[in-house]
Amino acid sequence: MADWLASTWEANWRSFQYFNLYRLILAGLFFLAILLPPGWVGRLELSPTAAMLALATTYLCAILVGLALSIHWQRRFNFQLSLQVMVDAVAITLFMYAAGGIASGIGVLLLVSLAAASLVGRGRLVLFYAALATLAVLLSQIYGVLANGFELTSIFQAGILSAGFFATAILARLLGQRLMANEDLARRRGIALDNESRISQRVIERMLDGVLVVSRDGLVLRHNPVAQAMLALPESDGSPLAMTAPSLDVALAAWFFAEGDDATLFTGVAGQELRARFERTSSSEGEILIFLEDVGRIKERAQQLKLASLGRLTASIAHEIRNPLSAIGHAGELLREERRGEMQERLLRILNDNVARLDRIVSDILELGRQNRAEPxxxxxxxxxxxxxxxxxxxxxxxxxxxxxxxxxxxxxxxxxxxxxxxxxxxxxxxxxxxxxxxxxxxxxxxxxxxxxxxxxxxxxxxxxxxxxxxxxxxxxxxxxxxxxxxxxxxxxxxxxxxxxxxxxxxxxxxxxxxxxxxxxxxxx
Incomplete structure (x- = not known):
């Protein structure tokens, strides 16, 4: 999982900028701690000496430079982040040493910097940040014990704080990985959802039937072009259904209160006969789907299918009928040449008339198959x-x-x-x-x-x-x-x-x- 996250990691400059803003506020608080009277800052013994003011000024300038780079030069993210963590480790350790060592409590501020850096940092660098902070705190405390008479037991406290550095870095990194995984999952699901939405929208637009999404209070929330043409709906959504299709709105109200059928017939704006089907959705807002079908087009399609099947059948039968029909007609003509009585003549006329009628029927049936060969x-x-x-x-x-x-x-x-x-x-x-x-x-x-x-x-x-x-x-x-x-x-x-x-x-x-x-x-x- 870590390798996969490393391959998909992207620099989070926005979070890094917020981190620099926090550090800027922290530098301002150090300035106040130096300038305010000692009684106002409790145990922080930060005297307003030239060295302390120079340290606070240098720290503030370094933070301002880092903030400007994170905004205007968004390159080499790891280098910028590591440099700022190093600045924090050195500056906060010096402030801690000047305030009396580990007992001042200033070293805890490094936990915040490590946690923030571990959340936006990458891979093993977070361990490097923890090791850097540990080294700075331990060296300053040991130097304080040797040079300024800090208590020897404070080294043990520094060790505990250093262990907290590693724990904070590791836990923050695990939390960052979880956040990155969730963010990537949300991003991929968002892309998939957007793709599905685009496909669904295109399918709905290409449908031959009209589709309406209506709210529970009768407002048309969405519609496809076919529904717009059937009901003369405005381009923008949110129009009341009662204004554009009153009969459909009445049928919807009757269906909604279980007083009507799931389908109803009504007349569209162009005079065509339409059928509406209502379906409930599982959305939290309780929208209703309305499917509009052109009854005339359905009848025409059914008739075309019927005629296509009938045409294939009758065409094959017509070809089989025409040959014996021609033979019957020819035999009737031969019989007419013979001298016969009035009864035979009348029967031959009936025969020839029906042969002509059958031939006309066969010709009409065959014409059905040639109707689309137009050369205007x-x-x-x-x-x-x-x-x-x-x-x-x-x-x-x-x-x-x-x-x-x-x-x-x-x-x-x-x-x-x-x-x-x-x-x-x-x-x-x-x-x-x-x-x-x-x-x-x-x-x-x-x-x-x-x-x-x-x-x-x-x-x-x-x-x-x-x-x-x-x-x-x-x-x-x-x-x-x-x-x-x-x-x-x-x-x-x-x-x-x-x-x-x-x-x-x-x-x-x-x-x-x-x-x-x-x-x-x-x-x-």
Whole structure:
């Protein structure tokens, strides 16, 4: 342990400076003891002679120099410390000799100096300090016995005091080692705690869920950026939760008094549906953790996982179905060439119609796997939409006035050409199916978007619109209200829009069918 402490020891200049301040006060007390009347200082017989004043002045100057060096020249710590201990040993021993030897009690002051030096010193130097003080005290006392008639028994007292020097140095050094070990342990634990705090803070900041730390009186103590965006919290902590999210504060109060559930649903500032979970902490202040989850994102993630599994399954099945389906269709065409009765013709029409429907379903399922292969390009919508409407009317066998196009020259949309064709085909097919099929029954209008750099494609029909009960399911895969539909048209259209950085929405306030495609009209990137 001593070797390890020696390798990790660092000079404690601050403690050394405090030690020099103590010595400075001690030198001032010696000056007072010399200058004050003898009756005021008791047994200390320090007469104000030139020699004593010179000794006190020299001691004071040496301490001042040591203090200045410890502040302005923090190098060679052991040398500075050893030099100051030597000064103490010589000066205090001389004061002790002048005051009558060991009986004056001044030698005890060396115990304080040794203890302080041993606490901040290093290794075996503390034994050197004890030996130095012992040598100084014993030599001065022996000289006093021989030259000034000190009592012979005082040498024994000096020996006891010298033993105290070594005991003090050793014990102070052991205590210093313990303090150094505890200080190093606290430093390493502080570093580890700081690292863990930084990692935890980064993890919390990167979490997709919001995290709040709320005090028992409802103050938001800490939060991550996601929670700030969900609740529009201020940058600084300490704001009342009741001001930013009143419904959440009410749910927290109900949960805190065991009147509510551990989780509650509420609406965020952006209108998104949020779920809050409450958990108590084991801290002394009793803070409460609140986890905020975006319910819409959870549903979307679950749907993506569901669709990914379903897509892999249906894609493999679709490839297996297409080959026998082609054979059935081809056999039906061959049977149609033969002369048969009216019943056989009707059955063949049913066969061919269902083959076409199955082929369309298979094509839609396979399209699910190709929706993310978007290659956007700037499309001139007046030409693109005019050509598209012409093809759509020709394919469906409709009069030219059923679909009305409203587009201006110069409108450009950044979209994949084949994807936009598929989106519009699905939307216009859906609109035609629910319309009256009369003149102007379906409108395709190009308009500027509400945000800068956005363009909107509106597909409007004169049908009854989407019932309120179906608004949440209209874009769900395989959901359809038509007997001949696959339930994938609107879902594929929305996914293709997302792959091109666009969006597909249903105008809820409209009394008719009204779908809006919003995309970029700036430069494709």
């Amino acid at each position: 390009e700037p499309l001139a919508l007046d030409d693109f939409c005019a050509d598209f409407v012409e093809r759509f009317l020709a394919t469906e066998g409709l009069p030219a006035d059923v679909v009305v196009l409203e587009a201006q020259a110069g409108d450009t949309l950044c979209f994949d050409r084949s994807h936009l064709h598929q989106v519009l085909w699905n939307l216009l097919g859906n609109a035609l199916r629910h319309s009256t099929r009369g003149p102007g029954a379906v409108r395709l209008a190009v308009r500027n978007g509400a945000a800068e750099g956005r363009l909107e494609l509106h597909v409007i029909d004169d049908g009854p619109g989407v019932p309120e009960a179906m608004l949440e399911q209209i874009f769900e895969p395989f959901f359809t209200t038509h007997t001949a539909g696959t339930g994938l048209g609107l879902f594929i259209a929305r996914e293709l829009c997302a792959a091109n950085g666009a969006s597909l929405e249903l105008a809820h306030a409209a009394a008719c069918g009204h779908f809006i495609v919003t995309g970029r009209n700036d430069t494709c990137r």
